[in-house]
Amino acid sequence: MQPKVATQIAKVQDLQIQCAQLQAALKQMGGLIPPPRHLQIRVTGKYYPNFIEHGETLLNYLSTSLSHVGKDLTSFGTVLEFGCGCARVLRAMHYRAAPLQKLYGTDIDAEAIEWCRMNYPKVAEFSVNPVEPPMAYADATFDLVYSVSVFTHLPEDMQYSWLKELQRITKPGGYLLLTTHGEKHFQNLPESAREKGFHYQHAGDTEGLPDFYQAAFHTPAYIRSRWSDYFDILGIHERVMDDHQDIVLCRKR
Numbered sequence: 031m032q033p034k035v036a037t038q039i040a041k042v043q044d045l046q047i048q049c050a051q052l053q054a055a056l057k058q059m060g061g062l063i064p065p066p067r068h069l070q071i072r073v074t075g076k077y078y079p080n081f082i083e084h085g086e087t088l089l090n091y092l093s094t095s096l097s098h099v100g101k102d103l104t105s106f107g108t109v110l111e112f113g114c115g116c117a118r119v120l121r122a123m124h125y126r127a128a129p130l131q132k133l134y135g136t137d138i139d140a141e142a143i144e145w146c147r148m149n150y151p152k153v154a155e156f157s158v159n160p161v162e163p164p165m166a167y168a169d170a171t172f173d174l175v176y177s178v179s180v181f182t183h184l185p186e187d188m189q190y191s192w193l194k195e196l197q198r199i200t201k202p203g204g205y206l207l208l209t210t211h212g213e214k215h216f217q218n219l220p221e222s223a224r225e226k227g228f229h230y231q232h233a234g235d236t237e238g239l240p241d242f243y244q245a246a247f248h249t250p251a252y253i254r255s256r257w258s259d260y261f262d263i264l265g266i267h268e269r270v271m272d273d274h275q276d277i278v279l280c281r282k283r
Contacts, residue, residue, distance in 0.1 A: 062124075062150060065116035069142050072238050073115040085118035088271065089126070092119075092176055092207050095267050095277045101205065104128040106173035111135045112159075112196065113180035116142045117150055124153040134172070136165065139238060161240060162188070163195035171199050176207040182275060183243045185230050193260045200282045206261060211247040212268050212276035219247060227252025253278055 053063045064070070067077050074081065093103050103109075103126060111120050114135030123133060133154035137143055138161055146156045159165045175196055181189055196206060216224050223229035233245035250266045257263060261280035268276045 062121050062153065065118075065142075065145060065149075068238075069116040069145060070118075072139065072142070072236060073118060075236075081118065082121075085122040088119050088178055089122045091271050091277065092178075095207055095265070095270065095279050096205065098265055098267070098279065099205070099281075103174075104131065106131070106205070108132050108172045108201075109134065109174045109176070110167075110172045110199070111154075112175055112177040112192075113137055114142075114146070114154075114156070115139060117146045117153060117156075119176075119178055120146075120154050121150060124150075134167075138240065141238060163191050163198075165195060165199065167199045169198055170201045170204075173201055173204050174206070175200055175204070178209050178271070179275065181208050181248070182211045182246055184246055185242055185244075186228055186246075188242065189246070193257060197260045197282060202282055204282045206278075206280040206282070208278045208280065209271055209275040210253065210278060211245070211274075212266070213249055214269055214274075215247050216249060223247065224249065227255070248276075250276070 057063050064082055070081050071077050074084075089103070096102055096105075103123065107130065109123070109127075109131065111117075111123070111134070114120050114137050116139075117135055120133060120135045127133060135143075135146060135154045135156045136159040138159055140158045143156050143158045146153070150156070157166065177196075181192075184192065200206060216229075219229050219231075227249040229247045231245050235241060236243055250268065253266055254263050257278065257280070261282055263278065264281055265279040266276055267279065270277055
């Protein structure tokens with residue numbers, strides 16, 4: 031082996047050891063270690079330095095949407111993240127939670143949920159949810175449900191099934207924050223998609239997730255017309271999630 035190559039390998043090994051030691055030290059101090067690389071990629075499609083910080087940013091967007099109705103994230107006793115993945119947003123929520131607030135996270139990704147249970151037991155109560163409803167939660171369990179980039183991936187019939195299920199587990203008067211691919215994206219879709227207001231297409235498979243997990247798009251008019259069968263639509267805040275997704279603010283009647 032050439033000396034230069036051997037030196038580079040030694041540097042990589044030292045960096046790996048340093049990272050492992052830093053994670054161990056962080057955990058020892060009660061901190062939350064980052065999720066493993068492959069779980070981060072499953073959520074975001076890439077591995078990048080600002081993954082943890084981005085969870086804080088996404089939570090800020092959700093908080094701003096709630097402020098339009100005079101609420102903040104600490105206003106609710108029971109909070110569910112539907113589609114929490116490896117808890118990028120929930121870990122940020124954990125640091126802001128009110129003393130008696132109870133956090134929950136659920137996802138179809140059993141591997142991510144098991145990792146969260148093992149590494150984030152103080153963050154939330156985690157559970158695997160089925161591909162189709164119902165979930166194990168009782169009727170009217172949650173004061174707030176939020177979901178980041180789940181309805182952006184579901185076929186139309188499945189979205190209705192899950193809207194009905196979220197309606198069931200949300201308390202009367204409870205709030206929901208659900209993100210969508212909105213009007214911005216329809217310029218690149220067929221004209222028939224705009225006429226209907228909803229479009230679902232294959233966007234490539236994601237390792238560890240079901241085949242149906244593709245790309246879905248909703249116009250605000252479609253949301254107001256169709257989702258109002260399940261909730262009061264209090265506002266659609268367009269392109270507020272990184273100038274990429276809308277936040278639909280709903281309330282259970």
